[in-house]
Amino acid sequence: MTDNPVQKDTAPAAVPVSKSPEAIKAIPVRHYGRWVGGVVVVALLAGLIYAFSEGNINWQAIPETLFDPSVVKGAGATLLISVLAMVMGVVLGVVLAVMRMSKNPVVNGVSWLYIWFFRGTPVYVQLLMWFNLGLIFEYLNLGPFYKDEMTDVMTPFMCALLGLGLNEAAYMAEICRAGLLSVDEGQTEAAHALGMSHGRTLRRIVIPQAMRVIVPPTGNEFINMLKTSSLAYAVAYTELLRATSSIGSRSYAVMEMLFVASIWYLSLTSVFSVFQYYLERHYAKGSSRNLPPTVFQRIKANFSGTRNGGVSV
Protein backbone atom coordinates (compact mmCIF):
# COMPACT_ATOMS: atom_id res chain seq x y z
CA MET A 1 0.00 0.00 0.00
CA THR A 2 2.57 2.52 1.15
CA ASP A 3 4.92 1.86 -1.78
CA ASN A 4 2.41 3.14 -4.29
CA PRO A 5 3.14 6.83 -4.76
CA VAL A 6 0.80 7.14 -7.74
CA GLN A 7 -2.20 6.55 -5.57
CA LYS A 8 -0.95 8.85 -2.82
CA ASP A 9 -0.64 11.82 -5.12
CA THR A 10 -4.33 11.78 -5.86
CA ALA A 11 -5.41 11.60 -2.25
CA PRO A 12 -9.08 12.57 -2.05
CA ALA A 13 -8.57 15.26 0.59
CA ALA A 14 -7.08 17.64 -1.99
CA VAL A 15 -9.74 16.98 -4.58
CA PRO A 16 -12.83 19.19 -4.63
CA VAL A 17 -16.01 17.38 -3.57
CA SER A 18 -17.75 17.65 -6.92
CA LYS A 19 -14.94 15.86 -8.79
CA SER A 20 -15.07 12.02 -8.66
CA PRO A 21 -11.82 10.26 -7.71
CA GLU A 22 -9.51 9.27 -10.55
CA ALA A 23 -10.09 5.76 -11.90
CA ILE A 24 -7.44 3.22 -10.79
CA LYS A 25 -4.99 2.25 -13.53
CA ALA A 26 -2.97 -0.52 -11.92
CA ILE A 27 -0.86 -3.14 -13.65
CA PRO A 28 -2.85 -6.39 -13.37
CA VAL A 29 -1.41 -9.52 -11.78
CA ARG A 30 0.15 -11.73 -14.46
CA HIS A 31 -1.23 -15.25 -14.46
CA TYR A 32 1.65 -17.18 -16.00
CA GLY A 33 0.16 -20.48 -14.89
CA ARG A 34 -2.86 -19.88 -17.09
CA TRP A 35 -0.66 -19.34 -20.12
CA VAL A 36 1.29 -22.52 -19.45
CA GLY A 37 -1.93 -24.47 -18.92
CA GLY A 38 -3.44 -23.07 -22.11
CA VAL A 39 -0.39 -24.01 -24.17
CA VAL A 40 -0.36 -27.57 -22.78
CA VAL A 41 -4.05 -28.08 -23.55
CA VAL A 42 -3.72 -26.67 -27.07
CA ALA A 43 -0.74 -28.95 -27.72
CA LEU A 44 -2.67 -31.99 -26.54
CA LEU A 45 -5.63 -31.05 -28.72
CA ALA A 46 -3.35 -30.58 -31.72
CA GLY A 47 -1.92 -34.03 -31.09
CA LEU A 48 -5.41 -35.51 -30.98
CA ILE A 49 -6.39 -33.82 -34.24
CA TYR A 50 -3.14 -34.99 -35.84
CA ALA A 51 -3.84 -38.56 -34.71
CA PHE A 52 -7.28 -38.48 -36.28
CA SER A 53 -5.93 -37.01 -39.52
CA GLU A 54 -3.37 -39.83 -39.69
CA GLY A 55 -5.94 -42.46 -38.75
CA ASN A 56 -7.27 -44.86 -41.32
CA ILE A 57 -10.55 -42.98 -41.64
CA ASN A 58 -12.56 -42.69 -44.80
CA TRP A 59 -13.69 -39.09 -44.21
CA GLN A 60 -15.50 -39.06 -47.52
CA ALA A 61 -17.98 -41.64 -46.26
CA ILE A 62 -19.36 -39.28 -43.59
CA PRO A 63 -20.90 -36.55 -45.78
CA GLU A 64 -21.93 -39.18 -48.30
CA THR A 65 -23.99 -41.17 -45.85
CA LEU A 66 -25.07 -38.41 -43.46
CA PHE A 67 -28.29 -37.84 -45.40
CA ASP A 68 -28.59 -41.33 -46.81
CA PRO A 69 -32.36 -42.13 -46.90
CA SER A 70 -31.96 -45.09 -44.56
CA VAL A 71 -29.96 -42.98 -42.09
CA VAL A 72 -32.52 -40.16 -42.17
CA LYS A 73 -35.27 -42.71 -41.70
CA GLY A 74 -33.35 -44.22 -38.78
CA ALA A 75 -32.99 -40.78 -37.18
CA GLY A 76 -36.73 -40.28 -37.69
CA ALA A 77 -37.39 -43.63 -35.99
CA THR A 78 -35.14 -42.66 -33.09
CA LEU A 79 -37.03 -39.39 -32.68
CA LEU A 80 -40.40 -41.13 -32.98
CA ILE A 81 -39.69 -43.88 -30.46
CA SER A 82 -38.11 -41.37 -28.06
CA VAL A 83 -41.08 -39.01 -28.21
CA LEU A 84 -43.66 -41.79 -27.91
CA ALA A 85 -41.82 -43.56 -25.09
CA MET A 86 -41.41 -40.22 -23.33
CA VAL A 87 -45.11 -39.38 -23.68
CA MET A 88 -45.93 -42.81 -22.31
CA GLY A 89 -43.45 -42.26 -19.49
CA VAL A 90 -44.82 -38.84 -18.58
CA VAL A 91 -48.48 -39.86 -18.61
CA LEU A 92 -47.90 -43.06 -16.68
CA GLY A 93 -45.41 -41.27 -14.44
CA VAL A 94 -47.98 -38.65 -13.41
CA VAL A 95 -50.48 -41.42 -12.65
CA LEU A 96 -47.89 -43.32 -10.61
CA ALA A 97 -46.86 -40.17 -8.74
CA VAL A 98 -50.46 -39.41 -7.78
CA MET A 99 -50.94 -43.07 -6.81
CA ARG A 100 -47.77 -42.93 -4.72
CA MET A 101 -49.16 -39.94 -2.80
CA SER A 102 -52.57 -41.55 -2.34
CA LYS A 103 -53.83 -42.37 1.13
CA ASN A 104 -55.08 -45.74 -0.11
CA PRO A 105 -52.39 -48.24 0.99
CA VAL A 106 -53.13 -50.68 -1.87
CA VAL A 107 -52.81 -48.04 -4.58
CA ASN A 108 -49.77 -46.60 -2.89
CA GLY A 109 -48.16 -50.04 -2.57
CA VAL A 110 -48.75 -50.96 -6.21
CA SER A 111 -47.07 -47.74 -7.32
CA TRP A 112 -44.13 -48.43 -5.03
CA LEU A 113 -43.80 -51.96 -6.40
CA TYR A 114 -43.89 -50.73 -10.00
CA ILE A 115 -41.17 -48.17 -9.38
CA TRP A 116 -39.14 -50.71 -7.43
CA PHE A 117 -39.16 -53.20 -10.31
CA PHE A 118 -38.80 -50.92 -13.32
CA ARG A 119 -36.19 -48.73 -11.75
CA GLY A 120 -34.32 -51.64 -10.23
CA THR A 121 -33.69 -53.66 -13.40
CA PRO A 122 -31.69 -52.54 -16.45
CA VAL A 123 -33.65 -51.22 -19.45
CA TYR A 124 -31.69 -53.58 -21.65
CA VAL A 125 -32.98 -56.57 -19.69
CA GLN A 126 -36.53 -55.18 -19.83
CA LEU A 127 -36.31 -54.73 -23.60
CA LEU A 128 -35.14 -58.31 -24.04
CA MET A 129 -37.97 -59.53 -21.82
CA TRP A 130 -40.58 -57.85 -24.02
CA PHE A 131 -38.81 -59.20 -27.08
CA ASN A 132 -38.89 -62.76 -25.79
CA LEU A 133 -42.33 -62.67 -24.22
CA GLY A 134 -43.57 -65.03 -26.94
CA LEU A 135 -41.37 -67.78 -25.45
CA ILE A 136 -43.55 -68.07 -22.37
CA PHE A 137 -46.91 -66.78 -23.63
CA GLU A 138 -47.84 -68.07 -27.03
CA TYR A 139 -50.99 -65.98 -27.21
CA LEU A 140 -51.97 -62.57 -25.93
CA ASN A 141 -55.46 -63.34 -24.68
CA LEU A 142 -57.56 -60.49 -23.32
CA GLY A 143 -60.72 -62.58 -22.97
CA PRO A 144 -63.51 -61.54 -25.31
CA PHE A 145 -61.76 -58.33 -26.45
CA TYR A 146 -58.57 -59.45 -28.10
CA LYS A 147 -56.61 -62.56 -28.95
CA ASP A 148 -53.55 -62.82 -31.11
CA GLU A 149 -50.23 -64.59 -31.29
CA MET A 150 -47.68 -62.89 -29.06
CA THR A 151 -45.07 -62.74 -31.82
CA ASP A 152 -47.54 -60.73 -33.93
CA VAL A 153 -48.23 -58.31 -31.11
CA MET A 154 -44.65 -57.83 -30.02
CA THR A 155 -43.28 -56.19 -33.12
CA PRO A 156 -39.88 -54.53 -32.72
CA PHE A 157 -41.70 -51.21 -32.44
CA MET A 158 -43.95 -52.45 -29.63
CA CYS A 159 -41.02 -54.01 -27.77
CA ALA A 160 -39.05 -50.78 -27.98
CA LEU A 161 -42.04 -48.64 -26.97
CA LEU A 162 -43.03 -50.79 -23.99
CA GLY A 163 -39.46 -51.38 -22.87
CA LEU A 164 -38.42 -47.74 -23.00
CA GLY A 165 -41.78 -46.20 -22.01
CA LEU A 166 -42.54 -48.36 -18.99
CA ASN A 167 -39.00 -47.93 -17.69
CA GLU A 168 -39.21 -44.18 -18.15
CA ALA A 169 -42.51 -44.05 -16.25
CA ALA A 170 -40.75 -45.23 -13.09
CA TYR A 171 -38.29 -42.34 -13.26
CA MET A 172 -40.92 -39.80 -14.26
CA ALA A 173 -43.07 -40.86 -11.30
CA GLU A 174 -40.33 -39.87 -8.89
CA ILE A 175 -39.66 -36.61 -10.73
CA CYS A 176 -43.35 -35.67 -10.68
CA ARG A 177 -43.67 -36.60 -7.02
CA ALA A 178 -40.70 -34.41 -6.16
CA GLY A 179 -42.30 -31.56 -8.12
CA LEU A 180 -45.65 -31.87 -6.36
CA LEU A 181 -43.98 -32.07 -2.96
CA SER A 182 -41.91 -28.97 -3.69
CA VAL A 183 -44.96 -26.69 -3.73
CA ASP A 184 -45.48 -24.99 -0.38
CA GLU A 185 -48.40 -26.34 1.61
CA GLY A 186 -49.61 -22.77 2.14
CA GLN A 187 -50.58 -22.71 -1.53
CA THR A 188 -52.96 -25.61 -1.09
CA GLU A 189 -54.34 -24.08 2.08
CA ALA A 190 -54.93 -20.72 0.42
CA ALA A 191 -56.73 -22.38 -2.49
CA HIS A 192 -58.83 -24.51 -0.14
CA ALA A 193 -59.67 -21.47 1.96
CA LEU A 194 -61.03 -19.82 -1.18
CA GLY A 195 -63.36 -22.77 -1.64
CA MET A 196 -61.45 -24.49 -4.45
CA SER A 197 -61.82 -28.26 -4.69
CA HIS A 198 -58.90 -30.70 -4.47
CA GLY A 199 -58.86 -31.24 -8.23
CA ARG A 200 -58.98 -27.55 -9.09
CA THR A 201 -56.30 -26.77 -6.54
CA LEU A 202 -54.05 -29.40 -8.06
CA ARG A 203 -54.68 -28.29 -11.63
CA ARG A 204 -54.69 -24.53 -11.26
CA ILE A 205 -52.36 -23.92 -8.33
CA VAL A 206 -50.08 -26.85 -7.51
CA ILE A 207 -49.20 -28.34 -10.91
CA PRO A 208 -48.24 -25.05 -12.61
CA GLN A 209 -45.80 -24.40 -9.78
CA ALA A 210 -44.59 -28.00 -9.70
CA MET A 211 -43.74 -27.72 -13.39
CA ARG A 212 -40.83 -25.45 -12.56
CA VAL A 213 -39.25 -28.32 -10.67
CA ILE A 214 -40.44 -31.03 -13.07
CA VAL A 215 -39.36 -29.55 -16.42
CA PRO A 216 -35.54 -29.48 -16.05
CA PRO A 217 -35.12 -33.12 -15.02
CA THR A 218 -37.74 -34.15 -17.59
CA GLY A 219 -35.69 -32.46 -20.29
CA ASN A 220 -32.73 -34.39 -18.98
CA GLU A 221 -34.74 -37.58 -19.17
CA PHE A 222 -35.71 -36.86 -22.77
CA ILE A 223 -32.11 -36.29 -23.80
CA ASN A 224 -31.27 -39.54 -22.04
CA MET A 225 -34.12 -41.21 -23.88
CA LEU A 226 -32.83 -40.06 -27.27
CA LYS A 227 -29.62 -41.88 -26.50
CA THR A 228 -31.04 -44.86 -24.62
CA SER A 229 -33.33 -45.56 -27.58
CA SER A 230 -30.21 -46.94 -29.29
CA LEU A 231 -30.69 -50.01 -27.09
CA ALA A 232 -33.77 -50.77 -29.18
CA TYR A 233 -31.16 -52.08 -31.62
CA ALA A 234 -31.31 -55.25 -29.56
CA VAL A 235 -34.99 -55.85 -30.27
CA ALA A 236 -34.50 -55.43 -34.02
CA TYR A 237 -36.09 -51.98 -34.14
CA THR A 238 -34.46 -50.02 -36.97
CA GLU A 239 -33.52 -46.79 -35.28
CA LEU A 240 -30.54 -44.56 -35.96
CA LEU A 241 -27.82 -46.86 -34.61
CA ARG A 242 -29.16 -49.92 -36.41
CA ALA A 243 -29.57 -47.97 -39.66
CA THR A 244 -26.02 -46.61 -39.59
CA SER A 245 -24.48 -49.87 -38.41
CA SER A 246 -26.04 -51.86 -41.21
CA ILE A 247 -24.43 -49.51 -43.74
CA GLY A 248 -21.21 -49.69 -41.77
CA SER A 249 -20.95 -53.47 -41.85
CA ARG A 250 -21.88 -53.57 -45.53
CA SER A 251 -19.32 -50.99 -46.62
CA TYR A 252 -16.61 -51.75 -44.03
CA ALA A 253 -16.92 -48.20 -42.69
CA VAL A 254 -17.82 -49.15 -39.13
CA MET A 255 -16.23 -46.20 -37.32
CA GLU A 256 -17.30 -43.73 -39.98
CA MET A 257 -20.91 -44.75 -39.54
CA LEU A 258 -20.63 -44.45 -35.77
CA PHE A 259 -19.43 -40.89 -36.38
CA VAL A 260 -22.50 -40.32 -38.55
CA ALA A 261 -24.74 -41.65 -35.80
CA SER A 262 -22.99 -39.39 -33.27
CA ILE A 263 -23.51 -36.34 -35.46
CA TRP A 264 -27.23 -37.11 -35.59
CA TYR A 265 -27.49 -37.75 -31.85
CA LEU A 266 -25.65 -34.52 -31.10
CA SER A 267 -27.90 -32.57 -33.44
CA LEU A 268 -31.07 -33.98 -31.93
CA THR A 269 -29.98 -33.34 -28.34
CA SER A 270 -28.74 -29.83 -29.20
CA VAL A 271 -32.00 -28.83 -30.85
CA PHE A 272 -33.92 -30.15 -27.91
CA SER A 273 -31.74 -28.30 -25.37
CA VAL A 274 -32.76 -24.99 -26.94
CA PHE A 275 -36.42 -26.01 -26.85
CA GLN A 276 -36.07 -26.99 -23.20
CA TYR A 277 -34.64 -23.59 -22.33
CA TYR A 278 -37.71 -21.84 -23.65
CA LEU A 279 -40.01 -24.28 -21.89
CA GLU A 280 -38.29 -23.58 -18.58
CA ARG A 281 -38.56 -19.88 -19.24
CA HIS A 282 -42.29 -20.26 -19.71
CA TYR A 283 -42.76 -21.95 -16.34
CA ALA A 284 -40.48 -19.47 -14.57
CA LYS A 285 -43.32 -16.95 -14.86
CA GLY A 286 -43.64 -15.03 -11.61
CA SER A 287 -40.89 -16.96 -9.85
CA SER A 288 -38.38 -14.18 -10.14
CA ARG A 289 -38.69 -10.47 -10.70
CA ASN A 290 -37.53 -10.70 -14.29
CA LEU A 291 -37.78 -13.54 -16.76
CA PRO A 292 -34.41 -15.04 -17.66
CA PRO A 293 -33.20 -13.72 -21.03
CA THR A 294 -33.72 -15.69 -24.22
CA VAL A 295 -30.64 -17.01 -26.01
CA PHE A 296 -30.64 -14.05 -28.39
CA GLN A 297 -31.11 -11.54 -25.59
CA ARG A 298 -28.21 -13.11 -23.76
CA ILE A 299 -25.93 -12.96 -26.80
CA LYS A 300 -26.89 -9.34 -27.29
CA ALA A 301 -26.25 -8.54 -23.63
CA ASN A 302 -22.85 -10.23 -23.80
CA PHE A 303 -21.81 -8.14 -26.77
CA SER A 304 -22.94 -4.85 -25.34
CA GLY A 305 -21.51 -5.96 -21.97
CA THR A 306 -17.95 -6.45 -23.30
CA ARG A 307 -18.08 -3.07 -24.93
CA ASN A 308 -18.97 -1.50 -21.59
CA GLY A 309 -15.94 -2.97 -19.90
CA GLY A 310 -16.78 -6.64 -19.55
CA VAL A 311 -19.71 -6.45 -17.19
CA SER A 312 -21.57 -9.59 -18.12
CA VAL A 313 -25.25 -10.02 -17.33
Place this chain on the structure above:
Amino acid sequence: MSVMVKSEGVHKSYGSVEVLKGIDLEVRKGEVFCLIGPSGSGKSTFLRCINHLEKINAGRLYVDGELVGYRQKGDKLYELKDSEVALQRRDIGMVFQRFNLFPHMTAAENVMEAPIQVKGVSKAAAKERAHHLLERVGLGDKARNYPAQLSGGQQQRVAIARALAMDPKLMLFDEPTSALDPELVGDVLDVMRDLAESGMTMVVVTHEMGFAREVGDNLVFMDGGVVVESGDPREVLNNPRHERTQSFLSKVL
Protein backbone atom coordinates in the same frame (compact mmCIF):
# COMPACT_ATOMS: atom_id res chain seq x y z
CA MET B 1 -79.67 -14.75 14.40
CA SER B 2 -76.96 -12.29 15.12
CA VAL B 3 -74.21 -14.77 15.91
CA MET B 4 -71.67 -15.44 13.15
CA VAL B 5 -69.32 -17.89 14.90
CA LYS B 6 -70.34 -20.03 17.82
CA SER B 7 -67.82 -22.29 19.49
CA GLU B 8 -68.91 -24.81 22.10
CA GLY B 9 -66.24 -26.78 23.94
CA VAL B 10 -63.95 -27.05 20.94
CA HIS B 11 -61.04 -29.41 21.46
CA LYS B 12 -58.17 -30.06 19.10
CA SER B 13 -55.13 -32.25 19.55
CA TYR B 14 -52.22 -33.28 17.41
CA GLY B 15 -51.46 -36.83 18.47
CA SER B 16 -51.11 -36.66 22.22
CA VAL B 17 -50.61 -32.90 22.36
CA GLU B 18 -53.82 -31.10 23.21
CA VAL B 19 -53.75 -27.68 21.59
CA LEU B 20 -57.29 -26.52 22.28
CA LYS B 21 -58.85 -27.56 25.58
CA GLY B 22 -62.42 -26.49 25.26
CA ILE B 23 -63.03 -23.13 23.64
CA ASP B 24 -66.39 -21.47 24.22
CA LEU B 25 -67.02 -18.16 22.51
CA GLU B 26 -69.37 -16.25 20.28
CA VAL B 27 -68.59 -13.82 17.49
CA ARG B 28 -71.50 -11.53 16.66
CA LYS B 29 -72.23 -10.39 13.15
CA GLY B 30 -70.45 -7.22 12.12
CA GLU B 31 -68.00 -7.21 14.97
CA VAL B 32 -64.23 -7.25 15.00
CA PHE B 33 -63.17 -10.08 17.26
CA CYS B 34 -59.53 -10.11 18.30
CA LEU B 35 -57.63 -13.13 19.58
CA ILE B 36 -54.40 -12.47 21.44
CA GLY B 37 -52.06 -14.62 23.44
CA PRO B 38 -48.53 -16.02 23.56
CA SER B 39 -47.34 -18.22 20.71
CA GLY B 40 -48.43 -21.80 21.17
CA SER B 41 -51.59 -20.72 22.96
CA GLY B 42 -53.76 -22.22 20.19
CA LYS B 43 -55.20 -19.00 18.77
CA SER B 44 -54.07 -19.68 15.19
CA THR B 45 -55.20 -23.28 15.43
CA PHE B 46 -58.62 -22.15 16.57
CA LEU B 47 -58.84 -19.73 13.66
CA ARG B 48 -57.99 -22.54 11.23
CA CYS B 49 -60.72 -24.69 12.76
CA ILE B 50 -63.31 -22.07 11.82
CA ASN B 51 -62.90 -22.82 8.11
CA HIS B 52 -62.11 -26.48 8.69
CA LEU B 53 -58.46 -26.32 7.67
CA GLU B 54 -58.07 -28.21 10.93
CA LYS B 55 -60.51 -30.86 12.10
CA ILE B 56 -61.72 -30.51 15.65
CA ASN B 57 -61.74 -33.53 17.94
CA ALA B 58 -64.58 -32.56 20.24
CA GLY B 59 -67.18 -29.87 20.69
CA ARG B 60 -69.21 -28.00 18.11
CA LEU B 61 -68.32 -25.12 15.87
CA TYR B 62 -70.97 -23.18 13.96
CA VAL B 63 -70.58 -20.48 11.34
CA ASP B 64 -73.78 -18.55 10.61
CA GLY B 65 -75.78 -21.28 12.31
CA GLU B 66 -74.24 -24.05 10.21
CA LEU B 67 -72.08 -26.80 11.71
CA VAL B 68 -68.56 -26.59 10.26
CA GLY B 69 -67.30 -29.72 8.50
CA TYR B 70 -70.10 -32.02 9.70
CA ARG B 71 -73.78 -32.64 9.29
CA GLN B 72 -75.88 -33.64 12.25
CA LYS B 73 -78.78 -36.05 11.81
CA GLY B 74 -80.46 -36.98 15.05
CA ASP B 75 -77.57 -37.52 17.41
CA LYS B 76 -75.20 -38.80 14.70
CA LEU B 77 -72.51 -36.71 13.04
CA TYR B 78 -71.60 -37.22 9.41
CA GLU B 79 -68.38 -35.90 7.93
CA LEU B 80 -69.01 -33.59 4.99
CA LYS B 81 -67.62 -34.48 1.58
CA ASP B 82 -64.72 -32.40 0.27
CA SER B 83 -67.03 -30.59 -2.14
CA GLU B 84 -69.41 -29.68 0.69
CA VAL B 85 -66.55 -28.39 2.82
CA ALA B 86 -65.41 -26.32 -0.16
CA LEU B 87 -68.91 -24.89 -0.42
CA GLN B 88 -68.78 -23.79 3.23
CA ARG B 89 -65.36 -22.22 2.78
CA ARG B 90 -66.53 -20.05 -0.13
CA ASP B 91 -68.18 -17.69 2.33
CA ILE B 92 -65.25 -17.48 4.72
CA GLY B 93 -62.28 -15.41 3.64
CA MET B 94 -58.89 -16.07 5.11
CA VAL B 95 -55.70 -14.02 5.23
CA PHE B 96 -52.50 -15.82 6.16
CA GLN B 97 -49.43 -14.72 8.03
CA ARG B 98 -47.24 -15.62 5.06
CA PHE B 99 -49.67 -14.20 2.45
CA ASN B 100 -49.71 -17.41 0.35
CA LEU B 101 -50.35 -15.56 -2.87
CA PHE B 102 -50.16 -17.71 -5.99
CA PRO B 103 -46.70 -16.80 -7.30
CA HIS B 104 -47.36 -17.81 -10.92
CA MET B 105 -50.23 -15.34 -11.27
CA THR B 106 -50.28 -11.56 -11.34
CA ALA B 107 -51.99 -9.62 -8.56
CA ALA B 108 -55.15 -9.30 -10.67
CA GLU B 109 -55.10 -12.98 -11.61
CA ASN B 110 -54.74 -13.90 -7.94
CA VAL B 111 -57.90 -11.97 -7.16
CA MET B 112 -59.79 -13.30 -10.22
CA GLU B 113 -58.89 -16.97 -9.75
CA ALA B 114 -61.44 -18.12 -7.17
CA PRO B 115 -64.47 -16.21 -8.53
CA ILE B 116 -63.84 -17.69 -11.99
CA GLN B 117 -62.97 -21.21 -10.85
CA VAL B 118 -65.37 -21.57 -7.94
CA LYS B 119 -68.29 -19.28 -8.67
CA GLY B 120 -68.19 -19.44 -12.45
CA VAL B 121 -68.01 -15.67 -12.81
CA SER B 122 -67.16 -14.53 -16.33
CA LYS B 123 -63.57 -13.51 -16.92
CA ALA B 124 -64.49 -9.95 -17.87
CA ALA B 125 -66.64 -9.46 -14.77
CA ALA B 126 -63.98 -10.98 -12.54
CA LYS B 127 -61.36 -8.72 -14.04
CA GLU B 128 -63.40 -5.60 -13.45
CA ARG B 129 -64.10 -6.66 -9.89
CA ALA B 130 -60.43 -7.46 -9.31
CA HIS B 131 -59.37 -4.00 -10.43
CA HIS B 132 -62.01 -2.45 -8.23
CA LEU B 133 -60.83 -4.47 -5.22
CA LEU B 134 -57.16 -3.74 -5.85
CA GLU B 135 -58.10 -0.08 -6.05
CA ARG B 136 -59.84 -0.42 -2.72
CA VAL B 137 -56.70 -1.79 -1.03
CA GLY B 138 -54.64 0.96 -2.66
CA LEU B 139 -52.95 -1.16 -5.31
CA GLY B 140 -54.81 -0.18 -8.46
CA ASP B 141 -51.52 0.31 -10.30
CA LYS B 142 -50.06 -3.08 -9.31
CA ALA B 143 -52.61 -5.30 -11.04
CA ARG B 144 -50.11 -6.64 -13.57
CA ASN B 145 -47.31 -7.27 -11.08
CA TYR B 146 -46.37 -10.73 -9.91
CA PRO B 147 -46.20 -11.30 -6.13
CA ALA B 148 -42.39 -11.45 -6.27
CA GLN B 149 -42.42 -7.88 -7.56
CA LEU B 150 -44.44 -6.59 -4.59
CA SER B 151 -43.38 -5.73 -1.06
CA GLY B 152 -44.71 -7.78 1.83
CA GLY B 153 -47.29 -5.17 2.74
CA GLN B 154 -48.49 -4.97 -0.86
CA GLN B 155 -48.69 -8.75 -1.07
CA GLN B 156 -50.77 -8.91 2.07
CA ARG B 157 -53.17 -6.30 0.70
CA VAL B 158 -53.52 -8.31 -2.51
CA ALA B 159 -54.26 -11.33 -0.32
CA ILE B 160 -57.02 -9.35 1.41
CA ALA B 161 -58.45 -8.33 -1.98
CA ARG B 162 -58.29 -11.97 -3.07
CA ALA B 163 -60.33 -13.05 -0.06
CA LEU B 164 -62.84 -10.22 -0.55
CA ALA B 165 -63.40 -11.24 -4.17
CA MET B 166 -65.46 -14.19 -2.93
CA ASP B 167 -67.84 -11.81 -1.08
CA PRO B 168 -67.29 -13.54 2.25
CA LYS B 169 -69.62 -13.04 5.19
CA LEU B 170 -66.74 -13.64 7.58
CA MET B 171 -63.03 -12.80 7.33
CA LEU B 172 -60.33 -14.63 9.27
CA PHE B 173 -56.96 -12.95 9.76
CA ASP B 174 -54.08 -15.13 10.95
CA GLU B 175 -51.44 -12.71 12.26
CA PRO B 176 -51.67 -10.68 9.06
CA THR B 177 -48.89 -8.25 9.97
CA SER B 178 -46.44 -10.55 11.77
CA ALA B 179 -44.29 -11.20 8.68
CA LEU B 180 -44.07 -7.55 7.68
CA ASP B 181 -41.43 -4.89 8.13
CA PRO B 182 -42.60 -2.41 10.77
CA GLU B 183 -43.09 0.45 8.30
CA LEU B 184 -45.41 -1.69 6.13
CA VAL B 185 -47.72 -2.76 8.95
CA GLY B 186 -49.67 0.50 8.88
CA ASP B 187 -50.91 0.10 5.29
CA VAL B 188 -52.32 -3.35 5.99
CA LEU B 189 -53.95 -2.22 9.23
CA ASP B 190 -55.52 0.72 7.37
CA VAL B 191 -57.14 -1.66 4.91
CA MET B 192 -58.39 -3.81 7.77
CA ARG B 193 -59.74 -0.74 9.56
CA ASP B 194 -61.69 0.27 6.43
CA LEU B 195 -63.02 -3.24 6.16
CA ALA B 196 -64.18 -3.17 9.77
CA GLU B 197 -65.93 0.14 9.21
CA SER B 198 -67.79 -1.32 6.22
CA GLY B 199 -69.38 -3.78 8.64
CA MET B 200 -67.44 -6.94 7.84
CA THR B 201 -67.36 -9.59 10.54
CA MET B 202 -63.71 -10.22 11.31
CA VAL B 203 -61.85 -12.64 13.55
CA VAL B 204 -58.30 -11.37 13.92
CA VAL B 205 -55.40 -13.21 15.52
CA THR B 206 -52.92 -10.44 16.16
CA HIS B 207 -50.06 -9.03 18.15
CA GLU B 208 -51.06 -5.47 17.23
CA MET B 209 -52.51 -4.33 20.56
CA GLY B 210 -53.06 -0.85 19.17
CA PHE B 211 -55.28 -2.22 16.42
CA ALA B 212 -57.19 -4.40 18.89
CA ARG B 213 -57.75 -1.46 21.22
CA GLU B 214 -58.82 0.90 18.48
CA VAL B 215 -60.84 -1.28 16.10
CA GLY B 216 -61.74 -4.35 18.15
CA ASP B 217 -65.27 -4.82 19.52
CA ASN B 218 -64.35 -7.86 21.50
CA LEU B 219 -61.10 -9.38 22.65
CA VAL B 220 -60.11 -12.79 23.90
CA PHE B 221 -56.86 -13.64 25.61
CA MET B 222 -55.90 -17.27 25.13
CA ASP B 223 -53.17 -19.24 26.84
CA GLY B 224 -52.45 -22.95 26.96
CA GLY B 225 -55.43 -23.84 24.80
CA VAL B 226 -58.07 -22.12 26.90
CA VAL B 227 -59.73 -18.70 26.96
CA VAL B 228 -58.30 -16.95 29.97
CA GLU B 229 -60.07 -13.64 29.74
CA SER B 230 -62.42 -11.90 27.36
CA GLY B 231 -64.35 -8.70 27.06
CA ASP B 232 -64.11 -5.18 25.71
CA PRO B 233 -60.56 -4.71 24.30
CA ARG B 234 -59.95 -1.40 26.08
CA GLU B 235 -61.11 -2.95 29.35
CA VAL B 236 -59.03 -6.11 29.01
CA LEU B 237 -55.91 -4.31 27.77
CA ASN B 238 -56.06 -1.56 30.38
CA ASN B 239 -57.25 -3.52 33.40
CA PRO B 240 -56.47 -7.21 32.91
CA ARG B 241 -58.01 -9.20 35.72
CA HIS B 242 -56.04 -12.41 35.37
CA GLU B 243 -52.45 -12.76 36.37
CA ARG B 244 -51.50 -14.50 33.12
CA THR B 245 -53.06 -11.74 31.04
CA GLN B 246 -51.22 -9.18 33.12
CA SER B 247 -47.85 -10.87 32.66
CA PHE B 248 -48.42 -11.31 28.90
CA LEU B 249 -49.45 -7.71 28.41
CA SER B 250 -46.58 -6.42 30.48
CA LYS B 251 -44.24 -8.12 28.03
CA VAL B 252 -45.83 -6.96 24.78
CA LEU B 253 -47.10 -3.47 25.57
